[in-house]
Amino acid sequence: MEIAYYRGCSLHASSNLYDIQIKAVFGRLGLELKEIEDWNCCGATSAAKTDEFLAVALPARNLGIADASGLPEIVIPCSSCYSRLLVSQKKLAEDPALHETINAQLEKKVLGKIKVSSILEVLVPEVQAEGFAGMASKKLDGLKPACYYGCLLTRFPGNVKVPDNVENPQGIETVCRAVGAQPLDWSYKTDCCGAAAVINNTGTSLQLMSRIMKDAIARGANCFVTTCPMCQFNLDAYQDQVGEKYGIKERLPIYFLTELLGIAMGISPELLQLDRHFTDALGLLKELKLL
Amino acid sequence: MSFPIVEFDPEVSQSLLHEVMEQSGQNLQACYQCRRCAAGCPVGEETGVSPDRLIRMILLGEKEEVLNNQLVWKCLACYTCGTRCPNGIQTAKITETLKQMCKQAGLAPAAPKIDAFHHSFMSATSHFGRFNELEFMGLYEMENTREAIKRGDWKAIAKEMKDQAKLGLTMIKKKRMHMGLEKVKKMSEVKGLYNKAKARSKDR
Structure with a gap:
């Protein structure tokens, strides 16, 4: 199609x-x-x-x-x-x-x-379709993602019908479960990371990210999964700064949803370019024997 | 002897209120101060002005404070306030309106870096029709530095250069820096939209 x-x-x-x-x-x-x-x-x-x-x-x-x-x-x-x-x-x-x-x-x-x-509107029905299990044979057992949506997937500056729950969306979780990962329930999935404010109002953005990081870690997440390139970039590139400023020791990989799907489908990490993350994205997958 | 707690001039407040309502398309009079917006605003605490307070300030006609506060500039357009408002008031649209009103009134922005960011973003996309990260950062830092020089804030300039150089180097190392220039072929059409926008804002 x-x-x-x-x-x-x-x-x-x-x-x-x-x-x-x-x-x-x-x-x-x-x-x-x-x-x-x-x-x-x-x-x-x-x-x-x-x-x-x-x-x-x-x-x-x-x-x-x-x-x-x-x-x-x-x-x-x-x-x-x-x-x-x-x-x-x-x-x-x-x-x-x-x-x-x-x-x-x-x-x-x-x-x-x-x-x-959105990418979720395409992917969710795909992973629910018959035959998907055959395409994604590797189960991502042990991966406990905090599924992070950010602002703009569910909230709009106008009366737009949202295809998921506004306050507690489930699209990313649905895709994660379909590939055998165990997404966690947490409170900051639609909170703002600051987006471009990381450049023009860095302090605010780092604080917002610290709240997101702290909640995910407290819930026992071992990674984040997102579909938004700005959320991914911010949490990935600024994680060390957030950690240093707010005393957070843990560092979690920030995966694009397509990376989890790709690994489950047996696509190589080289092709997926997993080495281009700022916060190491390969270590956890190796530790869980998913690579 | 009595002292006024709130100074309220209906004429001033009405003209400000109607201007904001018309330009933002939001019905501010529907606000009953339930503060659901305040609970969700990521910058309300920091700026000291939550969406409900901003609305109240407009209703009371406090024009100076309305046009000169941190929320107007630091609003992240996350749309949490508008999504949760029981009366459908999108305060992010109000801050957009107030930013434009602030500019029209020739007032200095309360957060010059944020103003420089949006201005440079729009100017970068008007050149080639697409957002080129390197071009944008160049424009933005130039504008930023110019403002900082005017203020004589050398410390801010040094810090900004150090921070951005560090990020830039990491981006190169991680192959996240894009060197090519992206541009739209039919730029005349994109320029036409920018010109139309300019003409429309002049008419207003």
Whole structure:
């Protein structure tokens, strides 16, 4: 089956390992990703904070290109891109005047037809389908992840229908269980890590991450799993700083969900590029004899 | 003898309230101060202004405090307040509006680094249509340093350079630094959207 794909800027740059993993895992599932052509940055949080028009118009250009692909569904793995495109689509459906103004600027018009999906909306039904067990033969026994969603997968700046529980989502847990991992119940799964604030307001972001780390450790987690490239980057790259500042000795790997799926499917850690984590991601898997 | 506890001028408060309501699309009058937003706000404690207090300040017409407080800038747009509000008030939309009002009024931002971040982000994406991390960091640090020089804050400049150099080196070591330049082919279309945005904000 073909699905349109918007990978966005992060998956083209510092988190391009996530892009590689997504392609490998989706390939095994028989899903062919068609990257939309000549896409642009969605504007992320900065557009929303500086210009209301651009916050809708920048994602809209991508929606128009995606609609023109004729495919029924587009998967957007980055939580921020996903949120921005989904909210833009909704806003245009509600505001015909704005829809017309923006379409007048675009070569490929927004039709509002394509279904905008997060990576979980695609993966959850896949792991629940018959035959998945045969594709993922390695059971990730001993892996106890704190499943971390962050903000933008379930909370939106508008009235958007959420495909999971807002306060206690279960999508990542469902995928983890399907590959034999034992996800834990914990309190900070939808708390904010600070995202870009780690650059412009570092102290706040480190404090937020310390709370997330402390709760996960207190619950007995031996790793985090996330689908958001910003959450992954922050907890991964800044973990030492958080630990030093807040007296946390433990260091936990921050896995992308596609890494767990990939390992369960027997995809090599080299192909998944697990060596590109800031906080060691290979040690735990070796210790649990999963590699 | 009596002292006023709250100074309240209905005319001032009404004009501020309606301006914020119109621009943010949020019905602030529906707030009954239950503080569910305050309980979930990740920066309310630190900034000393939780979403409910910000709304109250607007209702009371305290324009100066409304446009000059840390929450307006430090709001992370996590949307916890709006998701939990029983009356559907999205305070993150209010802080967005207030940031823009602060700029329009020509006031200095209460958190200059955050302002520099968003400004540099938008300017980076307007150049090539895509966000290039290295280009962005260059723009952001330039803007940041310029502001710090104006304040004569050399310590902040040294710390910033040390922190970012450390992160940059680790990123290179972990092959997380992307050197190539990403750009949109049809840049005229993206530029058109930016121009349209500029024209619209002038009309306002």
